[in-house]
Amino acid sequence: MTATTPRPGTRGHDHAGSFAGTPDDPRVQLDRDLGVFEPIPPYPPRTERESEFYTLRDGEMFLNMGPQHPSTHGVLRVVLKLDGEKVVDLDPVLGYLHRGVEKLCENADYHQAICYLDPLEYVSSLFCEWPGVMAFEKLLDVQVPRRAEYIRVLSGELNRVASHALFLGWMALDLGGLTPILWSFIERDEIVDMLASLTGQRMLFNYFRIGGVNGDLNHEFMSRLGDWMSKATEQIEAGNTLLNENEIFVRRMRGLGTIDSKTALRMAMSGPNLRATGVPFDVRRAHPYSIYPELDFDIPTRAEGDCLARYLLRMDEIKQSLRIIDQCLHQMPDGPVIAKLPRLLRPRPGRAYAGIEGPRGQYAAYVVSDGTDQPFRMRIHDPSFIHLQAVGVMMPGHLVADTMAVMASLDPIMGGVDK
Amino acid sequence: MALTKDPDRLGTGPEDATAVSSDATAQPSLPAVRPSDALTTPIVVRNTLWQAADPAAYDGGQPADITHLAEFGASELGRRDDARWSGVLEVIPTKADYVLDLIRMNSLWPLLSGLACCAIEMMSAATSKNDMDRWGMFPFRASPRQADVLIVAGTLTTKMAGPLVRLWEQMPEPKWCVALGDCTCSGGRYKRSYSTVEGIDRVMPVDVYVPGCPPRPEGLIYGMMKLQQLVKDRRGHWPERAIGPTVPEQV
Amino acid sequence: MDRPLKVRLERRFADQLTGPVRQRHDETEIRIGPGDVIQVITALHDEPEFRFEFLADLAGVDTGEIMQVVYHLWSTTTTDWLRVIADGLSRDDPRVPSVTFMWKGAEWMEREAYDMFGITFEGNRDLRRIYLPPDYQSFPLRKDFFLPDDAARSPGGGVRPMERTHTPRNAPPTATVRRAGA
Numbered sequence: 099m100t101a102t103t104p105r106p107g108t109r110g111h112d113h114a115g116s117f118a119g120t121p122d123d124p125r126v127q128l129d130r131d132l133g134v135f136e137p138i139p140p141y142p143p144r145t146e147r148e149s150e151f152y153t154l155r156d157g158e159m160f161l162n163m164g165p166q167h168p169s170t171h172g173v174l175r176v177v178l179k180l181d182g183e184k185v186v187d188l189d190p191v192l193g194y195l196h197r198g199v200e201k202l203c204e205n206a207d208y209h210q211a212i213c214y215l216d217p218l219e220y221v222s223s224l225f226c227e228w229p230g231v232m233a234f235e236k237l238l239d240v241q242v243p244r245r246a247e248y249i250r251v252l253s254g255e256l257n258r259v260a261s262h263a264l265f266l267g268w269m270a271l272d273l274g275g276l277t278p279i280l281w282s283f284i285e286r287d288e289i290v291d292m293l294a295s296l297t298g299q300r301m302l303f304n305y306f307r308i309g310g311v312n313g314d315l316n317h318e319f320m321s322r323l324g325d326w327m328s329k330a331t332e333q334i335e336a337g338n339t340l341l342n343e344n345e346i347f348v349r350r351m352r353g354l355g356t357i358d359s360k361t362a363l364r365m366a367m368s369g370p371n372l373r374a375t376g377v378p379f380d381v382r383r384a385h386p387y388s389i390y391p392e393l394d395f396d397i398p399t400r401a402e403g404d405c406l407a408r409y410l411l412r413m414d415e416i417k418q419s420l421r422i423i424d425q426c427l428h429q430m431p432d433g434p435v436i437a438k439l440p441r442l443l444r445p446r447p448g449r450a451y452a453g454i455e456g457p458r459g460q461y462a463a464y465v466v467s468d469g470t471d472q473p474f475r476m477r478i479h480d481p482s483f484i485h486l487q488a489v490g491v492m493m494p495g496h497l498v499a500d501t502m503a504v505m506a507s508l509d510p511i512m513g514g515v516d517k
Numbered sequence: 518m519a520l521t522k523d524p525d526r527l528g529t530g531p532e533d534a535t536a537v538s539s540d541a542t543a544q545p546s547l548p549a550v551r552p553s554d555a556l557t558t559p560i561v562v563r564n565t566l567w568q569a570a571d572p573a574a575y576d577g578g579q580p581a582d583i584t585h586l587a588e589f590g591a592s593e594l595g596r597r598d599d600a601r602w603s604g605v606l607e608v609i610p611t612k613a614d615y616v617l618d619l620i621r622m623n624s625l626w627p628l629l630s631g632l633a634c635c636a637i638e639m640m641s642a643a644t645s646k647n648d649m650d651r652w653g654m655f656p657f658r659a660s661p662r663q664a665d666v667l668i669v670a671g672t673l674t675t676k677m678a679g680p681l682v683r684l685w686e687q688m689p690e691p692k693w694c695v696a697l698g699d700c701t702c703s704g705g706r707y708k709r710s711y712s713t714v715e716g717i718d719r720v721m722p723v724d725v726y727v728p729g730c731p732p733r734p735e736g737l738i739y740g741m742m743k744l745q746q747l748v749k750d751r752r753g754h755w756p757e758r759a760i761g762p763t764v765p766e767q768v
Numbered sequence: 769m770d771r772p773l774k775v776r777l778e779r780r781f782a783d784q785l786t787g788p789v790r791q792r793h794d795e796t797e798i799r800i801g802p803g804d805v806i807q808v809i810t811a812l813h814d815e816p817e818f819r820f821e822f823l824a825d826l827a828g829v830d831t832g833e834i835m836q837v838v839y840h841l842w843s844t845t846t847t848d849w850l851r852v853i854a855d856g857l858s859r860d861d862p863r864v865p866s867v868t869f870m871w872k873g874a875e876w877m878e879r880e881a882y883d884m885f886g887i888t889f890e891g892n893r894d895l896r897r898i899y900l901p902p903d904y905q906s907f908p909l910r911k912d913f914f915l916p917d918d919a920a921r922s923p924g925g926g927v928r929p930m931e932r933t934h935t936p937r938n939a940p941p942t943a944t945v946r947r948a949g950a
Contacts, residue, residue, distance in 0.1 A: 144896050144902075145893060145894045145895055145896050146893040146894070147893045147894035148894070148896065164680065165677060165680045166629075166630055166661075166680060166681075166684055167659075168629050168659040172631070172632065172633065172636070172671075173632050173671075173677055192898055192899060193674070193676050193897075193898060193899040193900060193901070194632075194674060194676050194677040194680070195632060195633055195671070195672065195674060195677070196674055196676065196712050196899035196900065197672055197674065197707045197710050197712065197713050198707070198710035198711050198712050198713070198908060200884070200909060201710070201711065201908055201909055201913075202707065202709060202710055204909075205709065213706065214706065217633065217634050217706075220633065220634035220637060221637060236792075236793050264637075279644070280644050280645050283640065283641055283644035283645065283646065284644070284645050284646055286641075287641060287644075287646045287647075300638070300731070300733060301634060301637060301638065301731050302634060302730060302731065363821055363822065363871075364870075364871055364872050364873065365871070365872055365873035366822070366823045366824075366871050366873030366874060366877075367873065368822075368824075379822065384842070384844075384847075385794070385842065385847060385849065386847075448792065449795075449797070449838075449851070450792075450793070450795070451795055451825070451840055451849055451851060453824055453825075453840075453849065460824060462824060462825055462840070464825060464827055464838065464840065466829055475827075475829050475830070475909075477825070477827040477829075477838075479824065479825040479827075479840075483876060483877075483880075484873050484876070484877070486876075487872070487873055487875060487876050488873070491872075512633070513633050513634060516674075516899060517899070675901065676900070676901050711908050711913075712899075712900060712908075
C-alpha cells in the first residue's frame with residue numbers, strides 16, 4: 099500500500115492554505131481493493147494449518163467475528179468454522195492494534211522506553227512497566243530502595259484489584275449481564291482515582307522509574323486508600339454474591355472451556371489461567387522478586403480448569419491482594435523513593451530478563467543492551483498473546499455464543515496481544 | 518428555487534451566495550462577505566477527496582436534497598419571520614430543521630468502536646460515575662447502521678484502517694465522528710511507528726478532537742457536548758465534508 | 769544465582785554449548801547452535817535433573833551481523849531463569865527448528881518472530897504473518913529497517929519531509945547499525 103497524493107482529476111480544497119498537491123499533503127489513499135484484511139478463505143492458503151482450516155467439510159460454514167465486535171475485548175478478528183451452531187474450529191487474526199512498540203523502544207532512551215510499555219495492557223499498566231524497569235535495573239545493577247519497592251507492590255496490587263474487578267464486569271457482560279459491568283466500573287473508578295492522586299494519571303500511569311517510583315505517597319492518596327479499604331471487602335462481596343448465586347451464570351460457565359494442566363503447560367499459559375487448572379505456579383513465589391518474600395499471602399489454585407474456576411480464582415486473588423495491601427501499609431519503611439541515577443544512562447553491554455506476575459499471567463521483558471543509551475532490543479512478553487492460542491484448543495465442541503464467554507474468561511487485552 | 522445555484526460554486530469567496538447578508542430583504546448579492554458573518558455562516562466545501570465505495574451512495578454525489586422544507590419556507594406560502602432568509606437554503610436552517618437538530622443532538626447514539634486504551638475511558642464515561650446517559654448517549658449500538666456518532670477511541674493501525682473506514686461508510690447520514698485520544702488526533706506517542714495511521718483525519722472526516730492520553734471521561738463528555746453544539750448549529754451536518762486539515766480562508 | 773545448575777549444564781551439554789555458561793543476578797544463559805535446538809530443548813524438558821517444563825518466552829534478536837532466537841525456560845528444580853540462545857543464524861536466510869512439538873503455545877511466538885525478523889521455523893505448521901497485513905513486504909524489527917523511511921510504504925506515516933527528521937537523509941538503506949555486546 100502506498101501513500102499517494104490525490105489522484106489526477108480531483109480537486110483539492112477550495113481554501114487557500116491547503117496542502118493539496120504539495121509535498122506535505124497528509125491525505126492517504128486506502129487501496130481497499132487490495133484488501134487490508136484477508137478474505138475468507140485466503141487464496142491460496144499459505145501454510146498447512148491454513149489449508150486445513152479453510153477446507154470446508156459437508157455442512158460447515160465460516161463466520162467472521164470481525165475486528166469491530168461488541169465483545170471482542172478490543173480489535174480481534176476470529177474466523178469461526180461452524181457446523182450448525184457448534185464451533186468446529188477457529189482462527190484468530192491479530193494485528194489490528196499492532197503499534198510497533200518494540201521498534202519504537204529501540205529508538206528511544208531507557209527512560210523514554212518506559213512510556214511505550216504502559217499502553218500494552220492498558221488496564222494493568224503498572225504491571226507492564228514493572229518488568230521493563232526491573233530489566234533495566236538488572237542491567238544497571240541498581241539497588242531499588244525498600245520504600246520504593248513497597249510502594250511498587252502497593253500500587254501494583256491496587257492495580258491488580260482494579261483489573262480483576264474489570265474482568266468480573268466483562269465476564270458478566272459477555273454472558274449478557276448488564277449490571278455487574280456498571281458495578282465494576284464504579285469500583286475501578288474509585289481505585290483509579292486513588293491511583294491518580296498518587297501517580298497523576300487515571301490509566302496509563304507512567305509511575306515506575308528506573309530505580310524507584312516517581313513520587314512518594316501523599317496525604318490524599320492515603321486518606322482515599324483508607325476510605326476504600328474500609329469498604330472494599332463489602333463491595334467485592336456484593337459483586338460476588340450477585341454472580342455466584344446466579345444459576346444462569348454458574349450453569350453457563352461450569353464445564354465450559356475446560357483445559358487440563360498438561361495442555362495448559364503445553365500452551366505455555368501462566369497466571370490465573372494456569373492456576374485454575376491445578377498448577378500452583380505463581381511467579382511471586384516461584385521466582386521471588388521485589389519484596390514479595392517478606393509478605394504473607396496464599397496462592398489460590400483450583401483444579402477444574404473451566405471458566406467458572408478461572409472466575410472464582412480471580413475473585414480469590416482479589417482477597418489475597420487486599421491482604422498484601424494491608425501488610426504493605428503496616429510494614430512501609432521510610433527512606434527515599436528513587437535511587438540516584440544519572441540522566442544519561444549507559445548500562446553495561448549484556449542481556450537481562452525480568453518476569454513478574456501480573457493479573458493476566460507472566461509479564462516479562464528481555465532487554466539486550468549494547469552499551470549505548472538506547473536499548474538494542476526490547477522484547478516484551480505478554481500473557482494475553484499466549485492465552486489467545488488456547489481458545490483454539492478449548493473451543494471446539496461448544497456453541498457460538500460461548501466463544502465470547504471463553505475468551506472473556508481468559509481475560510485478554512488486545513493492546514498486549516498486538517503490542 | 519434553492520438548487521438553482523451550481524453546487525460546484527459553493528464555498529466562501531466574494532461571489533459566493535452565502536455572502537448574502539441575512540437582514541437585507543431585497544438586495545442583490547453583496548460583493549464581499551462581511552467580517553462578522555464569516556464565523557457564523559457555515560463553510561460548505563465540496564468533497565472531492567474522498568469517494569464512497571459505491572458510486573450510487575450519497576445520491577450519486579449530488580447535493581443533499583433537503584429542500585422540501587426549505588422550498589416551502591422560501592416560497593410565499595410560508596408565513597414565517599425568517600422568510601427573509603431566501604438566499605441559499607441548503608445552508609441556512611429553517612425552524613423545522615432547528616427542531617430536528619435539537620432532537621438529534623439530544624440522542625446521539627455512539628457506535629461501539631473502542632480500539633485501545635481510550636476505549637476504557639469511553640466505557641468509564643458511559644458508566645455510572647460519569648454518566649453519558651444524561652445526554653442520551655447511553656445506547657452504544659453494535660451495528661453501524663443504527664449509530665450516529667463514531668467515537669474512535671484508540672490507536673488506528675494500517676490494518677484496522679480499512680475496516681474502520683468501512684464502518685464509517687456503513688453509517689447512514691447524519692453522522693459525526695469524534696477522535697478520542699492523542700493517537701486518533703495526530704498519532705500520539707506512536708507517531709514514528711511503521712504501522713499506525715497518524716490521526717484518523719487522514720482517512721475520515723472528523724468533527725471533534727478530544728486530546729489526551731487517555732483523556733479523562735469528563736474530557737470526553739466535554740467533547741460530546743461540543744459535538745452537540747455543532748449539531749445544533751448545523752455546523753456538523755455537511756453533506757460534503759473534506760478529509761485532512763481544513764484551513765478556512767479568513768483564518 | 770544457581771551455581772550447581774551451571775555445573776550440571778556444563779556437564780550435560782558439553783558438546784552443544786558454543787560459549788561459556790554465564791550467570792548474572794538470577795539468570796543462567798547457555799548458547800547453542802541452531803541445529804542442536806531440538807536435542808537440547810528435549811533434554812532440558814524431559815530429564816529429571818532439569819525438568820524445564822515452562823516456556824516463558826521465545827524471542828528473536830537481530831544483532832546486525834547475525835540473528836539469534838532466545839528461549840527463556842523455568843523449572844521447579846531451580847530458582848533461576850534459564851536462557852537458551854540459539855546463536856549464529858545468518859541474516860539472509862535464518863532457519864531454526866521449531867519447538868512447537870514440545871509447546872504448542874510457541875506457535876504464535878514463532879509466528880511473531882517470523883513476522884518481525886523473517887526467521888523461518890522449520891516444523892511450525894502455521895508460519896505466516898501475525899501482526900502485519902499479509903501483503904507487507906519487509907520485516908520491521910531488522911536492523912536495516914529504518915523508521916520511518918521504510919514506513920513510507922505503509923500509508924500510516926513518514927511521507928512528508930518534515931516527518932523524516934528522525935533519521936538522517938543520507939543513511940544507506942542497508943546500513944548495519946550497532947553491534948550487540950558479546
